[in-house]
Amino acid sequence: xxxxxxxxxxxxxxxxxxxxxxxxxxxxxxxxxxxxxxxxxxxxxxxxxxxxxxxxxxxxxxxxxxxxxxxx
Numbered sequence: 001x002x003x004x005x006x007x008x009x010x011x012x013x014x015x016x017x018x019x020x021x022x023x024x025x026x027x028x029x030x031x032x033x034x035x036x037x038x039x040x041x042x043x044x045x046x047x048x049x050x051x052x053x054x055x056x057x058x059x060x061x062x063x064x065x066x067x068x069x070x071x072x
Contacts, residue, residue, distance in 0.1 A: 001057070002064060005071045013038070013058070014048035022063065037061040 004011075004019060011019070014029030023032055029048035038045050039059040040052065052058060052068055059065045 002066045003069045004066050006054070006068045007071055009070070010051040010053045011068055012048065013040070013045060013050040013052055016052050016058065016066070016068065017048075017060075020060075020063070020066065022060070 002020075004016065012026075013033075014023075014026040017023050017029055017032060018026050023029060026048070033046045033048060038061065040050060041056055042059075054068050054070045057065055057067050
């Protein structure tokens with residue numbers, strides 16, 4: 001599982017995908033989520049604005065599983 005550092009309490013799903021360099025812009029998230037299956041804690045997610053917290057696991061089809069990690 002890949003850990004992604006964040007400096008806020010949560011990160012929107014679209015921004016997480018951008019941070020992982022799966023997208024060039026956050027606006028592409030809607031198209032990405034329509035094409036690829038993304039699971040948040042085992043539940044399919046299609047909302048790019050979904051808040052992802054450090055305890056959440058995000059499984060991205062063709063990429064693997066990531067978890068945000070809060071950095072102070």
